[in-house]
Amino acid sequence: MDMIRFVILTVSDSCSKGEKDDEAGPELMSLINNHFGNTSKIEHVEILPDEKSQIKDFLKKWSSHNRSDVIFTVGGTGLSPRDVTPEATKSVIEREVPGISLAILCKSLEITDMAMLSRSVTGIRNNTLIINFPGSTKAVGECFGFIKNVIPHAVALLKNEENLVSDFHGRLQGRRSVSPSKVKTNLVAQRSRVSPYPMVEVAHAIDLILKEISATRETENVDIAESLGRVLAENVYAKDPVPPFPASIKDGYAVISSDKEGIRNVREEAAAGDKPVDQPLQPGEVIRISTGAPLPLGADAVVQVEDTDLIKASDDGSIEMEVKIKVAPRPGQDIRPIGSDISVNSVIIEKGALLTAGHIGVLATVGHHTVAVFRKPCVAVVSTGNELQSPHEKLKPGHIRDSNKLTLLNLLKQYGFEASDAGIAKDNPDSVKAVLTFAFDENDVVVTSGGVSMGEHDLIKQVLVEDFDATILFGRVNVKPGKPTTFATCTFNGRRKFVFGLPGNPVSALVTGTLFVLPGLKKMENYENLRPPVISVRLNKKMILDPRPEYIRARLRKCSNDDILEAIPTGNQISSRINSFVGASALVRLPAKNSQGFGEICDEGTVLEAILIQPLSIEYV
Numbered sequence: 001m002d003m004i005r006f007v008i009l010t011v012s013d014s015c016s017k018g019e020k021d022d023e024a025g026p027e028l029m030s031l032i033n034n035h036f037g038n039t040s041k042i043e044h045v046e047i048l049p050d051e052k053s054q055i056k057d058f059l060k061k062w063s064s065h066n067r068s069d070v071i072f073t074v075g076g077t078g079l080s081p082r083d084v085t086p087e088a089t090k091s092v093i094e095r096e097v098p099g100i101s102l103a104i105l106c107k108s109l110e111i112t113d114m115a116m117l118s119r120s121v122t123g124i125r126n127n128t129l130i131i132n133f134p135g136s137t138k139a140v141g142e143c144f145g146f147i148k149n150v151i152p153h154a155v156a157l158l159k160n161e162e163n164l165v166s167d168f169h170g171r172l173q174g175r176r177s178v179s180p181s182k183v184k185t186n187l188v189a190q191r192s193r194v195s196p197y198p199m200v201e202v203a204h205a206i207d208l209i210l211k212e213i214s215a216t217r218e219t220e221n222v223d224i225a226e227s228l229g230r231v232l233a234e235n236v237y238a239k240d241p242v243p244p245f246p247a248s249i250k251d252g253y254a255v256i257s258s259d260k261e262g263i264r265n266v267r268e269e270a271a272a273g274d275k276p277v278d279q280p281l282q283p284g285e286v287i288r289i290s291t292g293a294p295l296p297l298g299a300d301a302v303v304q305v306e307d308t309d310l311i312k313a314s315d316d317g318s319i320e321m322e323v324k325i326k327v328a329p330r331p332g333q334d335i336r337p338i339g340s341d342i343s344v345n346s347v348i349i350e351k352g353a354l355l356t357a358g359h360i361g362v363l364a365t366v367g368h369h370t371v372a373v374f375r376k377p378c379v380a381v382v383s384t385g386n387e388l389q390s391p392h393e394k395l396k397p398g399h400i401r402d403s404n405k406l407t408l409l410n411l412l413k414q415y416g417f418e419a420s421d422a423g424i425a426k427d428n429p430d431s432v433k434a435v436l437t438f439a440f441d442e443n444d445v446v447v448t449s450g451g452v453s454m455g456e457h458d459l460i461k462q463v464l465v466e467d468f469d470a471t472i473l474f475g476r477v478n479v480k481p482g483k484p485t486t487f488a489t490c491t492f493n494g495r496r497k498f499v500f501g502l503p504g505n506p507v508s509a510l511v512t513g514t515l516f517v518l519p520g521l522k523k524m525e526n527y528e529n530l531r532p533p534v535i536s537v538r539l540n541k542k543m544i545l546d547p548r549p550e551y552i553r554a555r556l557r558k559c560s561n562d563d564i565l566e567a568i569p570t571g572n573q574i575s576s577r578i579n580s581f582v583g584a585s586a587l588v589r590l591p592a593k594n595s596q597g598f599g600e601i602c603d604e605g606t607v608l609e610a611i612l613i614q615p616l617s618i619e620y621v
């Protein structure tokens with residue numbers, strides 16, 4: 001039996017601030033060590049406050065990329081308003097395992113009625129089991145005792161790939177197991193020797209995607225703190241004016257402008273955050289004021305400290321008594337009137353905005369704690385191929401590491417989309433069908449890589465058509481890399497699903513993910529700008545043209561004597577060489593060989609279109 005890797009997260013405001021020692025976490029650690037001995041490893045322990053987003057991020061991190069087998073959370077399961085561990089857990093798990101929480105509850109109730117007040121959840125994310133324990137040291141000991149015997153078996157089932165895609169999921173959640181595929185693979189000699197799919201141009205392929213995918217109408221309310229990168233689903237109005245009171249723009253003195261220049265008594269101080277002074281300012285008086293502080297009643301201008309002299313102070317220097325206003329102030333000088341930044345009830349952000357840090361600042365300023373945004377598409381990423389292994393495993397002969405899954409998951413993440421890892425399908429129709437079935441169960445979009453070209457083991461299209469009655473909208477694109485890129489749609493359990501079948505070559509997967517998947521997901525989420533940012537670049541090296549238009553990876557450089565950025569290809573551009581992306585900021589589009597105005601080569605200095613993939617990385621020379 002493999003080593004079981006545990007992670008322990010103590011959730012407690014007071015322990016995280018160091019006001020209290022964490023006893024339950026270390027207790028659980030020693031229980032694990034005593035019970036599992038050297039068949040276990042504590043990968044990581046951490047203490048976090050009762051903050052949903054922090055707990056969520058932690059659970060996501062430790063259940064990604066095969067980092068751990070079991071995560072125990074300790075604490076935050078009760079009824080107090082700060083107890084959010086179950087909510088954080090529910091928001092990350094892909095499947096619940098209610099039996100474990102139920103067992104904990106039933107057995108705990110035999111000890112104390114108080115067990116009713118723990119809302120513990122258990123579930124699975126990727127291949128990791130996440131179990132909530134209550135926070136008391138005693139409860140942790142009891143709960144561990146109730147479930148310790150099922151852990152090795154649960155972990156073994158989660159780790160076994162074959163079970164993962166067929167049997168185990170079905171049994172664990174009472175779902176059907178997937179019936180065999182209709183695709184027959186034994187007649188290799190009778191396979192089609194030319195692709196039946198017409199070759200479509202890139203622009204046409206994108207049009208087909210955008211026509212087929214409709215923008216969601218489903219919305220949800222999210223806390224503004226979690227709204228970065230979301231598309232606003234309603235116009236947002238200002239509830240309050242900004243500033244909500246006339247505010248000083250400078251550090252200086254609030255004055256009556258008609259007093260003009262001269263010597264004044266300094267009455268008191270008005271600092272930012274102070275209650276507005278209630279006694280109106282009288283002629284001959286000034287009030288010391290700081291930037292952002294409310295203007296005292298009676299004052300109608302602010303004079304910055306630089307335009308004053310100190311005339312008289314208390315002996316110890318702690319009180320200013322008289323100052324000289326050196327320059328006569330204008331009425332309204334250095335004051336932001338009420339609503340001068342944002343007037344009340346005005347539309348401050350329009351529906352359709354893609355929320356940025358600036359937008360979120362605006363929402364916070366006018367007092368919106370939540371906003372309605374469009375639902376994000378649920379996306380699953382699947383790899384295919386018997387040769388693939390997790391990058392975390394030791395490489396077996398004839399195998400390679402599955403790089404596409406992480407590449408594509410992170411491409412989507414980089415553009416703000418949430419995607420889940422739906423596993424690796426073997427090159428047989430039953431496995432492809434099972435993996436797609438589970439991916440369709442919980443997702444709107446499935447992005448696969450591999451298995452779309454002409455080989456007898458390339459089964460994606462056939463399984464989609466024969467087992468899911470899918471329509472292939474295109475199955476070949478006139479682009480290098482990415483020729484066999486496939487886009488299909490089907491109905492699964494009454495809902496429309498979309499499949500991007502990307503080619504298996506690592507560069508092809510990433511280029512076509514950028515060209516085709518991103519616009520589709522943007523459309524679904526109601527983005528206004530669906531296409532990637534395109535700029536003009538000057539090729540700095542002669543390139544041999546391919547019969548297909550080609551997207552090459554290039555670094556970008558700004559030369560002081562040229563307005564156009566220079567594009568430097570990142571070495572060999574073969575579609576297996578994913579390192580051509582290292583340092584690349586753009587995909588430069590080379591025209592097809594012998595296309596209008598071109599022969600077999602593209603000369604150095606030619607100005608071409610490029611898609612920005614890393615807008616912030618440009619060299620300056």
Ligand SMILES: Nc1nc2c(c(=O)[nH]1)N[C@H]1C(S)=C(S)[C@@H](COP(=O)(O)OP(=O)(O)OC[C@H]3O[C@@H](n4cnc5c(N)ncnc54)[C@H](O)[C@@H]3O)O[C@H]1N2
Binds near residue numbers: 400401449504
């Ligand atoms: N007779 C023809 N053969 C090929 C054609 C063709 O038109 N006629 N097209 C070529 C082109 S272009 C491409 S691109 C590839 C695409 O192949 P598939 O999408 O079927 O992908 P696979 O055959 O499964 O794998 C190709 C290549 O990529 C490696 N791979 C696959 N998945 C991963 C992964 N997750 N991580 C890393 N590497 C992966 C795989 O091992 C193969 O080396 O087909 C050409 N053939």
Ligand code: MOO
Binds near residue numbers: 479508
């Ligand atoms: O079109 Mo393939 O994607 O050349 O490598």
Ligand SMILES: [Mg+2]
Binds near residue numbers: 450451454455457
């Ligand atoms: Mg293939």
